[in-house]
Amino acid sequence: MMNIHAPGTLLDLEPSRAEFRDAVLSGLSSGTKTIPCKFLYDVVGSRLFDRICDLPEYYPTRTECGLLSLYGDRIAEFAGSRASLVEFGSGSSVKVRLLLLALNQPASYVPIDISREHLMQATTALAQDFPNLSISPVCADYSALEALPSSSIRGSGRRIGFFPGSTIGNFSPQDAGEFLHLVKRLLGPNSLMIVGVDTPKNRSTLEAAYDDAEGVTAAFNLNLLARVNRELDGDFDLTAFRHQAIWNERESRVEMHLISASKQVVHVAGRRFGFTEGETIHTESSYKYAPDCFQTLARNAGYCPRAVWTDEEGQFSIHLLEIAS
Template sequence: MTQPQKAIAPKFFYDKRGSELFDQICEVEEYYPTRTEIHLLKTYCRDIAQLVGQDCLLIEYGSGSSAKVRLLLDALPHLAGYMPIDISQEHMLQASAELAQSYPDLDVIAVCADYTQDFQLPPYSKKPVNHKLIFFPGSTIGNLHPQEAIHLLKQSRRLLDKGDSMLIGVDLKKDPAILNAAYNDAQGVTAAFNLNLLDRINQELNANFDLSHFHHWAFYNQDESRIEMHLVSLKEQTVIIDKTPFHFRQDETIHTENSYKYSIEEFQDMANYAGFDAQQVWTDADHLFSLHYLTISH
């Protein structure tokens, strides 16, 4: 907040309310990524299961409500266990408990961690693990600058051994009109999601943001191949965060999220640079979204 361009990392969207709002975003008509990725998982889950094999430890980054992973849980035979990793502890634990009830024979090992930072998997030895698969859906990797995305892929590579794999959703480059609509839904759910960040700061950091003095702004930056989300100050104002004043000019913004879009070739080059082999990619008929199966061969 002290930088010339004020910014807050998008991982802080996901308190309980933020996680609930994101689940609602995934249901709005304009937001194509979730339904397209679910379609790909439903269509190709058997192919994925054949590539993975038995006795797999399924590790999910940013598990959230765990809706998509159920498609894999139903398809993968004789799982060694399921390890959801999420920064939003309360939301993750609730989802993990519901998942454990739905799959009583599945060992669920919930981990509260920031997967964008270096971390180690907790010890796991209840069942023999023949294969580790990291599942990273939602094109969340697009929220990272390309260099940060490469760092995450390299960090993931270090968690895996030869023969292990990663299944990752990546949003594709497309008509900017489709992208702009997806992040400016008519119901205003994305706007509420963005503004909730200020409400969270008020509650947790003793701040006094007036949400009516800010508005949601999202647009596709063609030069950077990314959607940018901002919160725009509607007036000149000063906000106090934990006794520290922060001044805003009228129309000054807080940059809250990027969502980079890639071609299939661009992402595969990135994965190869990070130490993965791009083994398989699936995409929909409209070429909106891609699902990449990456492997470790050395």
């Protein structure tokens, strides 16, 4: 008989439709129009992001996976046995598999993600492959999380936060510091935090990574407008906006925008928004940090950097940080 393994019960703190509406209405009313990037990830956005990870232009995923495979044993030495993993923005829970295979008898895993349906699919697949692991999925905006579910952390080992994918770059440097402070409170003293951080590099590599030839990143960005149409009674014409990715060297960030192709009026949740030709909606920033700059940011947030690993070309870095006891 086949054994069916399932993850534990979902803790569902998904942001409400009203929160999405208020964020969109407020962002479209501001001088420079913007929509918070966390809303790029509904089930369609999450699937498109998975396709981005496989694109030849998108070097971060394969580089980070290479580093995790190479240095998993080193991470395992720091982690010890029976560790509890907490992943922030777990997506398809692909990279954590490399850690789970390297660690000595990991006890539990708490994947936290804002994209509920995708989170459940990912954790169901993981439970099949790791039947002895206790998995407690949490659907939430991780920056608004007040505590981890107390029953979710099992085992006597260390707590390990895992924040791969350079997702920390989606915060401004100040907000990244505040998030690290929050994680310190959530995980507690003596815990470890593993963060994947993208580095600054030449413009062509960076802009191609966020504007691929196949147009998958463009579809990912435009899905935000489709989501507004689906969920907030919007009437965005998706053919009247185009995707743009630009490397803002002064701010050390790649910016994603949706550019209005013409002067137009759009309605969302009963409100009217005018666009001039060329006006943009800023949908995502992805800050890039040299390893020493990120270590400074982590130190300022109360962490002790213990190790940093980069690939030969210095394209990507993985930071191992310790929360002081």
